[in-house]
Amino acid sequence: MERFGSSLPPPAGEGGRNATGWGRQGDAARFEVKQISDAASGPPHPVSPDGSTTLPRRGRESSGALFIEGYASLWGVADMNGDVVQAGAFADSLARTGVEGVRMLHGHDARSVVGVWDEIVEDDRGLFVRGRIEDWSAEARFAAALSRAGALDGLSIGFRAKGARRDGRLRVLSRAELWEVSLVT
Numbered sequence: 001m002e003r004f005g006s007s008l009p010p011p012a013g014e015g016g017r018n019a020t021g022w023g024r025q026g027d028a029a030r031f032e033v034k035q036i037s038d039a040a041s042g043p044p045h046p047v048s049p050d051g052s053t054t055l056p057r058r059g060r061e062s063s064g065a066l067f068i069e070g071y072a073s074l075w076g077v078a079d080m081n082g083d084v085v086q087a088g089a090f091a092d093s094l095a096r097t098g099v100e101g102v103r104m105l106h107g108h109d110a111r112s113v114v115g116v117w118d119e120i121v122e123d124d125r126g127l128f129v130r131g132r133i134e135d136w137s138a139e140a141r142f143a144a145a146l147s148r149a150g151a152l153d154g155l156s157i158g159f160r161a162k163g164a165r166r167d168g169r170l171r172v173l174s175r176a177e178l179w180e181v182s183l184v185t
Contacts (some may be wrong), residue, residue: 064135065115068142072155072181073125082173090127092162093177094120103180104131106143108158110180114140117181129155129181143183154185 075087094102104115119163133144146152163175 010143023087024126056158066114066134066147067130067132068183069128069130069154071126072120072129072157075124077126078170082170084167085126086172086174087124089123089173089176090120090122090164090178092124092175094122097178102178103157104108104133105182106152107184108137108156108180108182112139112143113137114143114183120181122140127178128158139170147183151185152183154184156182158182 010053058075063159073085073090078084089161099117099120102117102120103110103113104113104117106112106114113129115133116128119130121128133147134140136159143152157178159176159178161171161173161176164171166172
């Protein structure tokens, strides 16, 4: 379901929490929370470029900010809703709004801006994001604590499809307007 005339993503996704349009919540959406200690716990993170597991980086917190990075979307990988994002799908949107036009939210809640994205890049693998969770609100401090604990370990995109085609049960997105990247479980 497309929403026209709205500058914000729908509050619960396009047609519901797990409906098409909110991106991936599976392996493709995992973000990197670098280990606080040198001892790794569990298997390597599936999309972490260096094979590390989860987020806070030792020495990477300053003035209350927690630095995070990871892939918000992977090219050519179907999500649980049947969306497949093509390389370059976000190029027009990012050229128009820049990184400043994409919000960092907790769980797609527009009232819960928890940080800022410093870098959003389309690379050979997907949509790579790097940013920081700030300590400016109770929600942001809660999101940072959950990230440190490994309870928030994924990324999910909020967008509006601008160009798409059907390929069987899949919706292949060639152009999308990126609204936000959320920290999710």
